[in-house]
Amino acid sequence: MKISEVKALTGLTKKALNYYEENGLIKPSVLEENGYRNYSDKDVEVLTQIATLRRFGLSVKEIKEALKSPEALLNVMAEYTKKLTKQINEMEKCKTVLSSCVNDLKSDNTDIKKVTEDMNILSKALEMNQKEREGFMIVEIERIFPGIYGKVLSFCFKSFLTEPMDSREKENAWMDLVKVLDNIPKLNIPKELMDSVDTDEKEWKTIQNRIEENLKNDNYANKAYNIKNTITFDISEEEQRQFELFCTYIKPEGNIEIIGKTLEAVDKSLSVLSSKYRKRKESHLKFQKKFQKKFKEEYFDKEPSRPLTIVHKETMSFVGIHYTKFINKKDFPKFIREFNNIAEEISNVVNRGRIYGFAGVDSLGKDIVPDSIFSFVFAVQVSNIEKVPHDMISFVLPQHEYLFYKHIGDMKNYQKSFDEVFMYKLEEKNYEMDILPSFQIFPSDIRDNDENLEVEMYFPVSKTKKYK
Incomplete structure (x- = not known):
């Protein structure tokens, strides 16, 4: 079976199929005449199971364990059943409270105070559910792009992909985003980084928190135009360590070009999917314009204090x-x-x-x-x-x-x-x-x-x- 057919049947991306093959979850044969992958019915069966288990929120490491035996798969299914039951019970409570509000409002002796209390309970329940829906896109990113690729995308976009997908325009932008991300060339990732994905969650969390903190502090709307501070390059030992780590990851040939083209390609989709991204982009452009003007005034239009x-x-x-x-x-x-x-x-x-x-x-x-x-x-x-x-x-x-x-x-x-x-x-x-x-x-x-x-x-x- 061709990769296009497998994608259609399972709903998985090309990068996801390659990733699961690299991790030994499937073993498609390779046609000698053209080098194309040929997926068996067994491969499709396993991929279908993987796609479902990923929706349960399981990591690839956990999925490997779940697929080892019917008993392991049963345990996973049973655990997810408990989770679904809990969610269903929560929604049933919302339904009960909402029905109570409706009945009270229909009554001749409407108790407004009781209705208000019920509405307050309902509001909090719906707010919690709404937050879950708002996190949909970033959860999907990690699910449809498993491994290091999804992790990196999650780190890059987590601050922006927080809104609910509540319009046709956003749905189209989301599909365009996934298509672009699925078709960019593969990054050359060092083996030690690949190995750390499932094992060093603490380090990943530290990096993620630092990225989020940097974005929070990078407020172009209120940023001071201090030219001297901008071009002075002094860093702490911890910043040096992180910078060296970052350079190690992107240094392999071709990575910087791939990252640059990816950021250009996703700009349009992110502008639709995230109001926060749009505002930051607009503020950044204004800042750059003012900064360049001041830079010219303070440096290019001034003579050196001593002769050269x-x-x-x-x-x-x-x-x-x-x-x-x-x-x-x-x-x-x-x-x-x-x-x-x-x-x-x-x-x-x-x-x-x-x-x-x-x-x-x-x-x-x-x-x-x-x-x-x-x-x-x-x-x-x-x-x-x-x-x-x-x-x-x-x-x-x-x-x-x-x-x-x-x-x-x-x-x-x-x-x-x-x-x-x-x-x-x-x-x-x-x-x-x-x-x-x-x-x-x-x-x-x-x-x-x-x-x-x-x-x-x-x-x-x-x-x-x-x-x-």
Whole structure:
């Protein structure tokens, strides 16, 4: 039986069929001539059972257990019967209360106080039931897209898919949403993440709560247009851990493109299904417009506080330490001092009073700098590379031209100097930024709260092609 026929018979999505096959719940044969799946009657029987059990709210792990024997399936059915009976009893109570209200209102001696009390009971019961209906879409997302895919979708959309599906327009938008999500290319998900879906519920709950909290705080309607705070990148150790985890999940080739296209494709459906999504989208667009205007006024339309020049540097050799964790700028002095103490064992140092800090070091190549989410290198320049101390790296920068700027002030204003460099209109000088690492030169005796700190900044540039 073809996959299209199985989908029609079971109501399952293509991704759900693939997922259940990957998890060993079904074993369709593969046709040699074209590689297509051929589903047996037994496969369809099992899939029908799975589809029903998923509606009971069972996880794939629980379904595997339920399908092991008729006795296990009986226990699941019996448990769900209890749940249904409870729901039926609750609705019967609602019906009884509603009938009582109707009868009291028909009576010649209507007791309004009693009717009001009954209506209050009925209102609370119906409100509870209404909340269940409002959660329908997000529950369906996890049911029809089992496993990691449904989990990720649930995390992304949970804050938005909260409304009842109470119009034909929403029903059509819902069907379009499911169709899009079922046909996007498969994400390349790391095995450790796949394994954690059914086992590490606590971690998943933590991530979900953080996403919901971020969305709650991301109020564009009331957000302040503080440019400096927006472009300053300092993060805590916990934020670093979560960011590294996130990058590990999306880093495999093709994932970012797939995620981007998916978000574009679901935008129209979400705009119909969620008033909250619509309002947030509108607020975001307004915020972006105002932000861009203020960004231009505060940076592009201002001249740097000190002159920038183009300088030439001859070939330079370096020995240093590569850090694969994020380092906040306020912590640079501590790391520089620690490195300066270690640098005593490095021979042929050109100037021991100068410590080089590198950014963009990944452009040196993975044979020199290992692949990592974060890359910070503190180094000293050496006359030639001889013996490299243990746990250090060495590399050579070829002769090149650099955009030079000097920061004078404390570390709090260090970011401002960076911003002034990047706002500099290079194209007016017929230059463009290049792919070599940029670097800064710090004094080796740097202090934490030095208000007269001087840091030299160098950013690699090349003549634009039309002027070469």
